[in-house]
Amino acid sequence: MSDHSHDSEEHIGHILPLSLLLKVFGGLVCLTILTVMTGKADLHGADLAVAMVIATCKASLVCFFFMHLKYDRPFHGMIFLFSVMFVGLFLAFVTLDSEAYQDDIREKLSNDILQISE
Amino acid sequence: MSAHDNHPEGVAHHFESASQQFDSGKLGIWTFLLTEVLFFSALFVAYTMYRNNYPEVFQFASQYLDTNLGALNTLVLLLSSFTIAWGVRNAMLGETKKLTINLIITLVCAAGFMMIKAEEYGHKFHEGTLWGGHEHSIFKLDANDVDPHMAEHSLAFNNPDGEFTAAVKDLDPEFRQKLGIFFGIYFCLTGLHGIHVLIGMILLSWLLIRNLRGEFGPKNFAAVDFIALYWHLVDLIWIFLFPLLYLIS
Structure with missing residues (x-):
C-alpha cells in the first residue's frame, strides 16, 4: 500500500491486500474440511471440544481479517x-x-x- | 454561508469531518452486531441446555441432517464472505466494476445458500422430521397421532450404520417427543439465520443498485463496509451452527 496517506482527513479505513484475503479464505476452507473430517471420526468424547476449537479458529480469522478487527x-x-x-x-x-x-x-x-x- | 462553504463534500452537516462521520457509523454497526450476538445467544443457550440434558437425543437426531449439504452451505457462505471482503477493498480503491462483480457473486452465493436450505427443509417436511407440534411430524408424543403411513416408516432410512430399524411408532414415546424438540431448536436456529441471510440479500441488492449509479468510491464506501460487517456476522453464526447441528457423532 504505497499510497498510504497519513492525512487524518483523507485516511479512512484500512485496505487489505488481495493476497491476504485469499490466504484467509483458503485457511477457512481448509478448516471446514478439517471439521467435517473430525466430525465423522470417533474422537472418544472430544468431538464437541475439537469442533468448537476449529469453529473458534474460523471465527477468529473472519473477525480479525474479513471484519478488519486487527487493523480497526x-x-x-x-x-x-x-x-x-x-x-x-x-x-x-x-x-x-x-x-x-x-x-x-x-x-x-x-x-x-x-x-x-x- | 461561509461555514457551509468550508464543509467537506459528502459529510453530513452534524459531522465535522469525513473520518468522524465514518467512525460514528462504524461504532453504530458494531453496537448493532453486539445486539445480534445477544439475540442469537438465547437460542444457543436453549441448544446447550437441551444437549447437556439429552446427549443421546442429539446423537440420534443429527443423523437426519445431511452433513454434505451443510458442509456445502458452509463453503458457499465462506465464499460470499470472501467476495464481500474483496468488495470492500474494491470500494476503497474505487474499482467500481470489480465491486459490481463481487456484489453479484455474493448475492448469487446467498441465493444458493437459501436454495440448498430450502432443499433441506423440503426433505424434512416430506419425511415428517419436524417439531412435535407440526401436523405431519413423526415425533408426536402419542404414536396414534402420527400419520399411519409415516408411523410404519422404519427409522433406518437415514442411519449410516443401518443398525437401528425400529418403526417410528415403536420408539419410546418420551424419546420420540424429545426428537421433536431437537427439530424445534433446529428450525428456530437455522430459520432465524435464514431470515438474516434474506435481509442480507436485500441489503446487498441495495448496495448493487447504488454502486451501478456510481455512488461508491474511496471517499464514500461506508455503506459497503458496514453491510459487509453484517454479512460476516451472518457467516460467523453459521460457522458455529454447522458443527453444532450437523456434526454430532
Missing part, C-alpha cells in the same frame, strides 16, 4: 469481545441451573404418558 480501533474489538463474554455468562449461569428441575420434568412426563396409555 481496539474499541470495536472490545464491543464484540464484550458481547461474546456476556453470552458466556448467560451460558454459564443457565447451565449451573439446568439440572435443578429435571426430576420434576421426568415425573410430569411419565404421568402424561401414563394418562395417554390409559
Whole structure:
C-alpha cells in the first residue's frame, strides 16, 4: 500500500491486500474440511471440544481479517469481545441451573404418558 | 454561508469531518452486531441446555441432517464472505466494476445458500422430521397421532450404520417427543439465520443498485463496509451452527 496517506482527513479505513484475503479464505476452507473430517471420526468424547476449537479458529480469522478487527480501533474489538463474554455468562449461569428441575420434568412426563396409555 | 462553504463534500452537516462521520457509523454497526450476538445467544443457550440434558437425543437426531449439504452451505457462505471482503477493498480503491462483480457473486452465493436450505427443509417436511407440534411430524408424543403411513416408516432410512430399524411408532414415546424438540431448536436456529441471510440479500441488492449509479468510491464506501460487517456476522453464526447441528457423532 504505497499510497498510504497519513492525512487524518483523507485516511479512512484500512485496505487489505488481495493476497491476504485469499490466504484467509483458503485457511477457512481448509478448516471446514478439517471439521467435517473430525466430525465423522470417533474422537472418544472430544468431538464437541475439537469442533468448537476449529469453529473458534474460523471465527477468529473472519473477525480479525474479513471484519478488519486487527487493523480497526481496539474499541470495536472490545464491543464484540464484550458481547461474546456476556453470552458466556448467560451460558454459564443457565447451565449451573439446568439440572435443578429435571426430576420434576421426568415425573410430569411419565404421568402424561401414563394418562395417554390409559 | 461561509461555514457551509468550508464543509467537506459528502459529510453530513452534524459531522465535522469525513473520518468522524465514518467512525460514528462504524461504532453504530458494531453496537448493532453486539445486539445480534445477544439475540442469537438465547437460542444457543436453549441448544446447550437441551444437549447437556439429552446427549443421546442429539446423537440420534443429527443423523437426519445431511452433513454434505451443510458442509456445502458452509463453503458457499465462506465464499460470499470472501467476495464481500474483496468488495470492500474494491470500494476503497474505487474499482467500481470489480465491486459490481463481487456484489453479484455474493448475492448469487446467498441465493444458493437459501436454495440448498430450502432443499433441506423440503426433505424434512416430506419425511415428517419436524417439531412435535407440526401436523405431519413423526415425533408426536402419542404414536396414534402420527400419520399411519409415516408411523410404519422404519427409522433406518437415514442411519449410516443401518443398525437401528425400529418403526417410528415403536420408539419410546418420551424419546420420540424429545426428537421433536431437537427439530424445534433446529428450525428456530437455522430459520432465524435464514431470515438474516434474506435481509442480507436485500441489503446487498441495495448496495448493487447504488454502486451501478456510481455512488461508491474511496471517499464514500461506508455503506459497503458496514453491510459487509453484517454479512460476516451472518457467516460467523453459521460457522458455529454447522458443527453444532450437523456434526454430532
